[in-house]
Amino acid sequence: MRRGRTARVLGSRTVWTGVGDGEFFCPGCGGDRNYQRLTGRRRFTLLGVPVLPRGETGPVVECAACQRHFGTDVLDHPTTTRFSAMLRDAVHTVALAVLAAGGTHARHTLETAVTGVRAAGFDDCTEDQLAALVEALAADTGRLFGPPCGPGLAIELHEALDPLAPHLAAPGRESILLQGARIALADGPYTPAERDVLTTVGAALTICGDDVTRLLAAARTPS
Template identity: 30%
Template sequence: MIIFGTRGITTTPQRGDFHCPSCAGKQHYALKRVRRFFTLYFIPLIPLDKLGEYVECLSCKDTYKPGVLDYDPAHNALALEAEYHRAVKSVMIHMLLADGVVDDAEVKTAANIYRSVAGREIDESTLRDEIDAAQSSAEDLGATLRALQGGLNNEGKELALKAAFYVAMADGETQPQEQTLLAEVGANLGMSEAHIHGVISSLQSPVN
């Protein structure tokens, strides 16, 4: 039986130094390129379409669009937002909207989770504005995450999934629709079922 398919392969065509917005200083970076390959017996043979590329800071592990290499702190006061922070906010907001109602307590919880998971502050009024914008625009979370797939490393993908899990568990348990959404978040980020299960299992395991 002939076994064929496709899978994404990540290569590192470029390395160097850049100004990392998160570290606020000069750090080593690796430019990562993700390309889909045709596989035969699980061996990648033919390069197909490019899924994306991103710059990874080798110090803090944040990932950015390649344009960050042109970042000049002297002429640009606003740091580029790390791609996985965008993913974290997107999954948190959609998890909050899963039951159709978002109260002040949930917004406060989400802000605390973002601070804990992403290591950044977000005030509740800003988060509420982003929730309202997502609600009115009917943003497609799947499309948003698939667009980020080629710009996130494994740490970023796991971070986004963890944030979704913590929001789902804010009331003490996950509902069936929330469990489905968690699986969809991981899948749309390009994570395998085993990877998704491993991350969620580690979060459910009691701490000794």
């Protein structure tokens, strides 16, 4: 009886203070939610009254909807809105890189590229727009001038794909590579420049070399 009475008399309490807010993907709710970043101070309580400090705790992230607390590493994951934009930009960049390597003279190549880019979220993309962008990129000697998939183009691909790769499962990463492969194959076999670009895409997506070779070969086989 005495121990139970002591447990009710003594306790601890954490007082939280907001130090920031924003939007995040809440793993508890399964969607984008507002959050508040909190730090806390713990205190012993006597009869429910805070008395002695026990130190600091946190920081934590509190979901405004479900009120659950998460570690701050949850903010490393993009919101669904941000993830969609990253995926859209990645597909667009890969399409431009493959077109820049293989050329835009074949209409079927442009049609294949437009289909993939539209499916990724650029609903208003047209063949003329892609052709104009490729021409502009080719004129930008600081980025695309030089050997197949030179340093400038490789940087473009890594900037678009590196942040996305950790958030994609293997099938998702492979899908982006295969989309690029279909564009390259639309007008015939891979050229050395196209294969070099696709190898760079695979590396940026953290797909191992053997799997890149397998996927590029599979893309050549009619389904």
